[in-house]
Amino acid sequence: MYQSLKLPVALHPSESPEFMLTRVLAWALEFEEGIAFSPGVGSPEEPTLSIKGLDGTYNSWIEIGAPDSERLHKATKIAQRVAVYCHRSADNVFQQLLQKQIYRGTEVPLYSFEEGFISLLVKALERRNKMSVSRSDQTIYVALNGQDLSSHIMERRLA
Numbered sequence: 001m002y003q004s005l006k007l008p009v010a011l012h013p014s015e016s017p018e019f020m021l022t023r024v025l026a027w028a029l030e031f032e033e034g035i036a037f038s039p040g041v042g043s044p045e046e047p048t049l050s051i052k053g054l055d056g057t058y059n060s061w062i063e064i065g066a067p068d069s070e071r072l073h074k075a076t077k078i079a080q081r082v083a084v085y086c087h088r089s090a091d092n093v094f095q096q097l098l099q100k101q102i103y104r105g106t107e108v109p110l111y112s113f114e115e116g117f118i119s120l121l122v123k124a125l126e127r128r129n130k131m132s133v134s135r136s137d138q139t140i141y142v143a144l145n146g147q148d149l150s151s152h153i154m155e156r157r158l159a
Contacts (some may be wrong), residue, residue, distance in 0.1 A: 009024055010071075023037070060082075061079035072084070073105075083111065085111045086112040089152065112156075114154075120147070129144060131144045
């Protein structure tokens with residue numbers, strides 16, 4: 001897909017810049033018609049990102065960070081597809097989730113980026129930002145306010 005989009009994104013007071021940037025990258029990587037951010041912190045039962053079908057059911061439920069196993073267990077029962085994008089070490093999240101039983105857990109990919117990638121993006125943030133995101137196979141390329149960065153997208157699955 002080649003498209004220019006204006007995406008107004010606010011940093012919530014309880015949200016770290018790393019979380020916000022990972023949320024934006026997940027939005028870009030998962031983009032398809034109907035993708036939406038949750039209404040916010042006031043809606044804890046909603047996924048961070050979702051794609052709903054015409055009938056209102058979840059086609060995709062996308063979490064950011066380190067969701068607990070109960071949340072993923074619920075999500076996999078509700079949505080056709082569930083994914084997690086980690087803004088910190090995916091190893092900790094992976095080890096924590098491995099110890100729990102999650103319905104269809106083997107189908108849930110945990111995505112992460114190379115160490116330091118998100119931190120470098122945070123350093124390039126300004127009040128207003130111009131960002132370009134592209135993907136080739138398992139590599140993401142981001143141009144943010146004149147800073148060009150790339151990272152391998154790592155994927156793990158609970159087995």
